Amino acid sequence: MILHTPKVTHEGERICIAARFELRNKLAYLPDHLWYRVPEVYEKCISVRVDTFAPTALLMAMYSGEPLSIRGPISPKLAYGLLEYRNIFHSWSPKLFHMIDVNFDSFEPVASYDGQTAVATAFSGGVDSFYTLWSHLVQNQEIPDARVTHGLFIHGLDLRLNDEINYLKAAEIYTDLFQHLDLELIRMSTNAYHFSEFRIPWTLFDGPPLIGAALLLSPFLRRFYTPSGMPSYNDLIPQATSPLIDHLLSTENFDVIHHGASANRIQKIKVVSNWPMSHHRLRVCSDKLRMDGVKNCSACHKCYRTIAVLSLLKALPNHRNFNGDLRVSSYVRWGLFTLLDPDQVRHIRNEAWSSNQFGMVVLLQIAILLREVKRTTIHIIKSLMSRELVYRIKRKIYSPENTETEEMQ
């Protein structure tokens, strides 16, 4: 696979920077270009280096099993980090991410810019984002260099490109929030999800495009926080944003810091629910059809687990963007029809036990059991099919966001 040098185009009030991914053996429906769009006001803040695209290109090349050639100069620090990044992804999932050679055209350290003073955090409105933002406000962060000045809210990652209404509604609310905190929220968009859709689990792919967005603004940013979704340092499950790998995508003058792995989700929700700025703004929903801006569907696994913790903390009244407490049928649905994470539910169950909420303990255990039954059944069915067949079936069942035409060689 060849990663070509990026090109910049002006699209009205936005700037588009795109790089071509040239695969030797084309994959069906895979886009030719990875692109990012930023408002024109940031024109002087963007980098036209290949650094932005290299991490995502690496994962795609590993997926396709083709050696990667990177055209144009790359940061030596990033190049060194990418090789370790490759080794780690391969060790996590050797069948999904093949060991490949990476060839670099040339190396050029990233120059330091006078205006490189901003510190940004990725922000989606979820528990992890709010916790990282809260931790780096002036009142909570004693080291001035570490305080957040900007947030990146990216359309095309967890909020998909075909869901513009929800993105705009949420963006408006969060822009106001950042203004209120005397900070700035930067809106961007990308088509990165189209590369992973139905192929690579999103949690094993989302890190490179997210950090790539920050690399794009690295002439302006000197530090970027990736809010941690890790349950604990004791459970370092393979995830594309992880304390193990995020810093590997730093460059000479731009640091990537994975933040918040030291606190589990319940601890984070405790902190966030005590911060009035998060009230009625917490957006955790993963159901793009039922969410409405920052109003959560209250029926997906992410909503369920957040409602359960808020209910334990008696903080639900401060979050009117959820539809009240869980019912018995919610627990059955949670186990059978959503992506319940058993480790996280066990944490909540233990918390419920210590809060003497024994009814909730039983219901959570039932949800875990139902999930195990469902998982085993699906695993047996999938083991009888090829990877490409699973992909095509998923395209039939779910409505794909990526509507590129099929091109097979």
Place this chain on the structure above:
Amino acid sequence: MIIHEPEIITDSEASIIWSKIEYQSHHEYFPEYLWYRIPTKYEQYISPQSDAFLVPSLLVGMHIGDNIEVRGAVSPRLAYQINEYQHLLSTRMPDTVRPVDIKYLQVKTNKVNPQGVGVVFSGGVDSLFSVWKHLPENQVLPEYQITHALFVHGFDIMMKDQERYEKLFNRYKRALERYQIELIPLETNIASIMAPTMYYVNLYGPILAGCSLVYGGLFKRMYISSSRDLMMAQVQAYSSTPLSDSLLSTDTLDFIHAGGMYQRIEKLKEISNWDLAHKHLRICPYPRYSEYGLNCSRCEKCVRTMLPLYALGVLDKFKTFAKPLTKNRESIWMARKFNPSREYHRELFPFVKEHKPSLLPWINLAMFLGYLRYWFLRLIPGLSKKWLNRFGFFVDPLKQKFAMDREDIHQLISDSQECP
């Protein structure tokens, strides 16, 4: 715990940068001063910051529960990341350490522009592998090729073994010069703050980081060689992992945990055809030294290193083993000091099965006997072990006073304080 601002004493041969440490909790073995002794030639590279004293002291503070006050300057990046470092270690080792509060009187960057790329070097498998991987023929990025290696007296070589340290230093200096790598000496007592109360074999990360930080004017990048691969690091808790080492970086020095994706056996295979490793591999922890027999060949570490080399058929090229294995049945020596808690034996089976299957029955037998011996020793009551101390058994040499320290340097520092 108060870490006072560092001071420097210089004489004709060396400079000593030291810091006074005041403890809230008393322990008879804790040193009053932490110091690093650096030859005058390298004096210009000494960092005046407190970073090199904070990092090793932190673990002790976390162990005994002393909050820390740092009077000297600390790098903003280190000050920010050290809280995450504390959380990481306390999550992984909750019975050994817990987070403490750190108060900084000065948070500022060391105004230097270092250019060196270093590795902490001991001559063992891990450090040789790190050097090998960062030679120009294996590392295309010039910025990442190693220019210096740091050889520490007071880490795996005790203070009383001065002659041994000097001989080894001269030997490695000559060997590395061929690869345009400059070997740099350093003497320090920072291990003595950990050794009395903690099992510092698992907690060596901050010691190596401290030794690197004191050369803040020289190193922009430092490799800390991994001693366990990523999978082992997830099962067992250590202070030096791919997660932890980078958190000790400062604004001018990046720590890179090198080789964490490789098993020890893979590293051995990679360096098994390198002539520098053939002539200079030193893995034995027992302080015997003769010009060629660097390794006793009978301790647990020697045997576990020899076995894969023997299975590969290259052991005869390695000239530093006093009694190398020559027959399959000699692998039974493994039983003598076998320690299953180190986990290294797990990678040995598939490797031997692939490269020398005829060795497998002997290894199985050695391991069976080794387990028996290991559990027999574990079951000896504590009182009996204490009684056996008088005959030299179950004695930890690291726990002896001044095992990792020098009384004369303490005296020198005390005298310098008394003189106006």
